[in-house]
Amino acid sequence: MSRATRFIDACKGKPVDCTPVWLMRQAGRYQASYQAVRAKVSFFELCSSPDLAAQVTVAAVEEMGVDAAIIFSDILVPLLAMGAQIEMTHGGPKLEPLRDRAAVDKLKVVEPAEAVPYVMDAIRETNRRLDGVVPLIGFAGAPLTLASYLVEGGGSKSFPHLKGMLFADPDSAHQLLDKLTTVVTRHLRAQIEAGAHAVQVFDSWASILAPHDYRAIALPYLKRIFSELSDLDVPKIMFAQGTTVLLDELLEIGADVLSVDWCADLAAVRARVPELPLQGNLDPTYLFMDEAELGKRIAYVLERAGARDGKAAPKHIFNLGHGILPPTKTDRVRFLVDTVHRLTGEEA
Amino acid sequence: MSRATRFIDACKGKPVDCTPVWLMRQAGRYQASYQAVRAKVSFFELCSSPDLAAQVTVAAVEEMGVDAAIIFSDILVPLLAMGAQIEMTHGGPKLEPLRDRAAVDKLKVVEPAEAVPYVMDAIRETNRRLDGVVPLIGFAGAPLTLASYLVEGGGSKSFPHLKGMLFADPDSAHQLLDKLTTVVTRHLRAQIEAGAHAVQVFDSWASILAPHDYRAIALPYLKRIFSELSDLDVPKIMFAQGTTVLLDELLEIGADVLSVDWCADLAAVRARVPELPLQGNLDPTYLFMDEAELGKRIAYVLERAGARDGKAAPKHIFNLGHGILPPTKTDRVRFLVDTVHRLTGEEA
Numbered sequence: 001m002s003r004a005t006r007f008i009d010a011c012k013g014k015p016v017d018c019t020p021v022w023l024m025r026q027a028g029r030y031q032a033s034y035q036a037v038r039a040k041v042s043f044f045e046l047c048s049s050p051d052l053a054a055q056v057t058v059a060a061v062e063e064m065g066v067d068a069a070i071i072f073s074d075i076l077v078p079l080l081a082m083g084a085q086i087e088m089t090h091g092g093p094k095l096e097p098l099r100d101r102a103a104v105d106k107l108k109v110v111e112p113a114e115a116v117p118y119v120m121d122a123i124r125e126t127n128r129r130l131d132g133v134v135p136l137i138g139f140a141g142a143p144l145t146l147a148s149y150l151v152e153g154g155g156s157k158s159f160p161h162l163k164g165m166l167f168a169d170p171d172s173a174h175q176l177l178d179k180l181t182t183v184v185t186r187h188l189r190a191q192i193e194a195g196a197h198a199v200q201v202f203d204s205w206a207s208i209l210a211p212h213d214y215r216a217i218a219l220p221y222l223k224r225i226f227s228e229l230s231d232l233d234v235p236k237i238m239f240a241q242g243t244t245v246l247l248d249e250l251l252e253i254g255a256d257v258l259s260v261d262w263c264a265d266l267a268a269v270r271a272r273v274p275e276l277p278l279q280g281n282l283d284p285t286y287l288f289m290d291e292a293e294l295g296k297r298i299a300y301v302l303e304r305a306g307a308r309d310g311k312a313a314p315k316h317i318f319n320l321g322h323g324i325l326p327p328t329k330t331d332r333v334r335f336l337v338d339t340v341h342r343l344t345g346e347e348a
Numbered sequence: 349m350s351r352a353t354r355f356i357d358a359c360k361g362k363p364v365d366c367t368p369v370w371l372m373r374q375a376g377r378y379q380a381s382y383q384a385v386r387a388k389v390s391f392f393e394l395c396s397s398p399d400l401a402a403q404v405t406v407a408a409v410e411e412m413g414v415d416a417a418i419i420f421s422d423i424l425v426p427l428l429a430m431g432a433q434i435e436m437t438h439g440g441p442k443l444e445p446l447r448d449r450a451a452v453d454k455l456k457v458v459e460p461a462e463a464v465p466y467v468m469d470a471i472r473e474t475n476r477r478l479d480g481v482v483p484l485i486g487f488a489g490a491p492l493t494l495a496s497y498l499v500e501g502g503g504s505k506s507f508p509h510l511k512g513m514l515f516a517d518p519d520s521a522h523q524l525l526d527k528l529t530t531v532v533t534r535h536l537r538a539q540i541e542a543g544a545h546a547v548q549v550f551d552s553w554a555s556i557l558a559p560h561d562y563r564a565i566a567l568p569y570l571k572r573i574f575s576e577l578s579d580l581d582v583p584k585i586m587f588a589q590g591t592t593v594l595l596d597e598l599l600e601i602g603a604d605v606l607s608v609d610w611c612a613d614l615a616a617v618r619a620r621v622p623e624l625p626l627q628g629n630l631d632p633t634y635l636f637m638d639e640a641e642l643g644k645r646i647a648y649v650l651e652r653a654g655a656r657d658g659k660a661a662p663k664h665i666f667n668l669g670h671g672i673l674p675p676t677k678t679d680r681v682r683f684l685v686d687t688v689h690r691l692t693g694e695e696a
Contacts, residue, residue: 092505157440157503160673163633167641210611210631245592245611263558263593283558285511293515325508 003134007068008197010317011235011257011277019302019312019344020067021337022137024239024259024284025323027060027072031330034059043088044080047073050121057126061134063330065337068134068198071126071191073119075141075202076149078187081115082107082179084150097153099161101172107150109179112187119187120194127195135198138191142203142240143180143225144218150176159208166217173217181221185228192232200237200259201225204322207242215249226254237279241322247272262321266304278305281321282336287328291335298339312344351482355416356545358665359583359605359625367650367660367692368415369685370485372587372632373671375408375420379678382407391436392428395421398469405474409482411678413685416482416546419474419539421467423489423550424497426535429463430455430527432498445501447509449520455498457527460535461542467535468542475543483546486539490551490588491528491573492566498524507556514565521565529569533576540580548585548607549573552670555590563597574602585627589670595620610669614652626653629669630684635676639683646687660692 002009007020028034034056037046046052053072061069076086076093083106085096098104113120126136141149149155151162166173188199201222209217226236238255240246243264250258251273260269260280269278286297298318306313318340324333350357355368376382382404385394394400401420409417424434424441431454433444446452461468474484489497497503499510514521536547549570557565574584586603588594591612598606599621608617608628617626634645646666654661666688672681 155505158633158670158673160633160636160675163631164636164675167633168636168638207611211613213631242611263555263590265559283511283561285506285508285515288508288512288516290516322506325506327508327512 003067004132007317008135008235010312010315011198011237013275013277013315015314016312018341018346019305019307019316019318021318021340022066022068022070023064023320023324023333023336024070026064026066026070026333027056028324029326030324030328030333031060031063033063043074044077044086047077048116048118050118050125053118053122054125054129057122057136058129061130064333066134068137069126069130070137070139070200071119071123071196073122073139075139075146077116077119078110078112078140078183079146079150081110081112082183092155093149095149095153097161098150098176099165101169101175104172104176104179107176107179109182111190112183113190113193116187120190123191123194123196136196137237138188138194138196138199140184140187140191140199140201142201142206142218143177143184143221144209145203145205146180146184147173147176148205148208159205163208177217177221181224185225188225188229188236189232192229192234196234198235198237199229200239201255203238203240206240206246211246211249214246219249219252222253230254235277239279243269243281251276257317259319260321264321266301266316267306270304270306275315277315277317279317279319281319284320284322284325284328287324287332287336291332294332294335295339298336299343302340302343307344310343310345351415352480355665356483356583358660358663359546359585361623361625361663363662364660366689366694367653367655367664367666369666369688370414370416370418371412371668371672371681371684372418374412374414374418374681375404376672377674378672378676378681379408379411381411391422392425392434395425396464396466398466398473401466401470402473402477405470405484406477409478412681414482416485417474417478418485418487418548419467419471419544421470421487423487423494425464425467426458426460426488426531427494427498429458429460430531440503441497443497443501445509446498446524447513449517449523452520452524452527455524455527457530459538460531461538464535468538471539471542471544484544485546485548485585486536486542486544487548487550488532488535490549490554490566491525491532491569492557493551493553494528494532495521495524496553496556507553511556525565525569529572533573536573536577536584537580540577540582544582546583546585547577548587549603551586551588554588554594559594559597562594567597567600570601578602583625587627591617591629599624605665607667608669612669614649614664615654618652618654623663625663625665627665627667629667632668632670632673632676635672635680635684639680642680642683643687646684647691650688650691655692658691658693
């Protein structure tokens with residue numbers, strides 16, 4: 001039994017007894033225990049209560065048997081402290097859109113340890129309850145993704161407002177990205193100092209930019225984040241939706257682990273970077289399959305990652321290629337975790 | 349002056365006097381003339397009026413100076429005839445979602461020439477008004493994209509319902525894709541027989557599937573469409589959002605021209621297929637830039653397509669990598685068309 005170490009060991013390229021597994025959005029609406037909490041408090045009340053955030057974080061670990069916890073929070077939490085107006089609706093977050101320089105100038109460059117201390121308190125409380133059974137991951141959104149929520153005012157299909165600002169008013173756009181980069185960097189540092197054993201940066205909307213634009217616009221800020229945290233000896237993971245298209249750029253960021261989206265072929269990514277620890281990349285909608293079909297897809301991901309002869313692939317953390325979707329059944333998630341462990345050497 | 353021939357010639361790999369250009373969604377909300385028509389009729393009333401559809405189709409050609417017309421219609425039009433309930437809202441189409449076998453079974457496999465004759469009438473009326481000045485393109489949605497609208501009931505971020513059907517009830521999903529394939533094929537044939545000089549298939553949501561799933565699920569239906577139309581001697585163009593990720597699959601469909609999305613590098617695609625005519629691929633949000641910046645981006649696309657020394661690249665049709673967005677200014681679109689012509693050899 002080495003749930004306490006196998007995730008961090010894999011992130012550091014060390015041998016593991018079996019492939020570690022955790023799942024993006026492993027604490028969430030698909031769980032009855034989570035829904036019971038949300039029946040009593042709003043989404044952001046849950047994020048801002050260290051007690052409740054620790055409770056749902058730990059419940060996901062206990063119910064699913066994963067090898068890492070990820071602190072229950074949201075990439076938009078630091079934006080609240082910066083002065084953004086955000087409402088969480090059934091269709092996703094709705095923000096008061098920020099479309100000009102005056103609005104950008106008003107955003108406060110906060111110190112998250114002071115402005116959203118409840119995230120760090122939740123990390124401390126979660127570690128207390130986990131008692132070392134599994135490590136705990138902290139996280140933040142990438143500046144581009146955060147900017148897209150702020151400027152569009154929510155989700156979007158083609159992101160005309162953010163791209164309009166980037167291409168018609170680049171000074172304001174870069175002022176915004178710069179402020180976000182500072183806050184994100186501070187927020188990740190604060191989470192690590194509070195006890196996060198690893199951190200992950202989520203660039204969920206990375207693919208709104210073509211590779212040459214991502215390189216010119218987004219990459220310098222991401223490099224700055226990872227470089228400024230280089231004194232902190234915890235694994236730093238980069239996730240972007242758009243791995244195949246943006247691979248050259250993502251590999252320059254300086255992350256210790258690349259989390260691969262569900263469209264990419266893990267073997268192709270592995271061929272490009274023989275030594276880099278990789279995380280991923282099962283399509284979350286495969287969890288809608290029956291166990292027989294899902295089992296085949298899990299085995300396929302493990303094989304593409306390099307697992308052979310019932311042993312774990314070196315430098316691979318099993319995960320989804322995007323977050324768990326609400327209609328997912330909890331028994332399928334437990335089946336996934338058990339199957340990953342069983343197929344890669346866990347002793348019965 | 350050879351606007352009458354340069355688009356079709358480029359599609360057939362023949363030499364051209366300058367690079368032909370047309371733009372996806374070139375007739376639309378960004379035009380005052382279009383908005384004036386829409387102030388009087390609903391979206392689907394416009395689609396079902398041959399007179400008004402021809403009017404906005406021709407207006408886009410006259411106002412923008414493009415080298416091809418594309419019939420004003422919508423990929424959802426044949427679905428109306430199949431029995432789908434669709435309402436066009438400000439946030440996009442809303443459909444009565446179709447989630448089980450009974451709903452799939454109810455869909456009628458119509459003959460578009462009889463069920464939506466107004467599309468074919470609009471093609472005939474448009475050709476009458478164009479009088480050979482430029483050719484006219486017909487189009488249809490790809491089965492996967494049409495299925496996604498039907499099953500999700502509109503747009504989606506992660507398409508859980510369609511992918512749920514594909515992965516948990518594949519028989520129903522394939523029954524749906526089969527019906528859509530039959531109607532799409534008939535609809536394209538009817539448009540060609542009515543006078544369309546080329547057709548384009550739009551798989552806007554192609555990238556909801558990873559390549560191995562796109563190959564197993566979507567590719568056979570697309571091959572069937574293009575194969576069943578092979579007796580018709582007009583260029584058949586394939587467009588999918590996700591060109592880089594799905595390139596191997598898209599190249600197997602049997603299209604005469606591949607329309608490349610704005611994330612892809614035209615030079616990389618060209619290197620893979622030296623002989624295939626390519627269309628694209630300017631990011632539509634570059635139209636928000638000022639003329640100086642936009643001009644550089646246009647020149648970059650032309651260069652990546654292989655244009656040299658002020659001459660057109662062989663086998664390249666200039667287009668956007670996705671549709672024109674509503675906030676676009678018409679003078680930028682005219683600037684784009686003029687610049688493409690000017691930089692590739694059009695005589696002053």
